[in-house]
Amino acid sequence: MVTIRSGSPQDVAINRYLLPNERATLVFRQHPAIVIEPAAIALGSMVAASIVSATGASNKYGAESLVWILAVFLLCRAAYLAGLWSGQYWAITNARLVTVTGFFTRSVTSYELNDLRYCAFERTFGGRLLGYGTIVFNAGRLNRTLIDFLPYPDRIYLEIYGMLSPELAAANSFDDDDGDS
DSSP states (O other): OOOOOTTSHHHHHHHTTSOTTOOEEEEEOOOGGGGHHHHHHHHHHHHHHHHHHHTTOOOTTSHHHHHHHHHHHHHHHHHHHHHHHHHOEEEEESSEEEEEEOSSSOEEEEEEGGGGOSEEEEOOHHHHHHTEEEEEEEETTTEEEEEEEEESHHHHHHHHHHHHOHHHHHHTOOOSTTSOO
16 A cells, blocks of 8 residues: 555645545655656756857857746746645545645545546556556546556555455455465
8 A cells, every 4th residue: 555654744734635534545646757857858958058158159149048048947847847746646535536736726626436436557668667657537437537657556556446346355365364274
């Protein structure tokens, strides 16, 4: 089971959105790999701006200033996306899936677990290398919820299905109580 230890900021924050009879079974956020692309683009733009400045290229049309403005913009974008990543998380309770998002404005969305029976799971090559995947829920056949860059996706997928179908989870468990030694 993937959990965040008690007292962590996500654990404390999710308790605000839980009903009195609910308990959070899983609390997770997206894999940190989601910020690799914006960080790499920002780093590349800073290197490119440094090269343009170092070569002493003609600044007749303000090209050097434009490159630096673009590099600073991409750096700010990467910092903003990292902030969004740090403030976005999901919690699976005994009754629903709760999504908490937002950096400046907090938004909370919840789905009943019974609506999440239609579920697809996939892992790309990069996801297998870095340890993330994607789960797509078709809630009520009309609303589609996608959680990408999900850490430990196979374990979370099995945990969700174990909660949705406890009789299947119990039938597939391997116990050593069969008397064979």
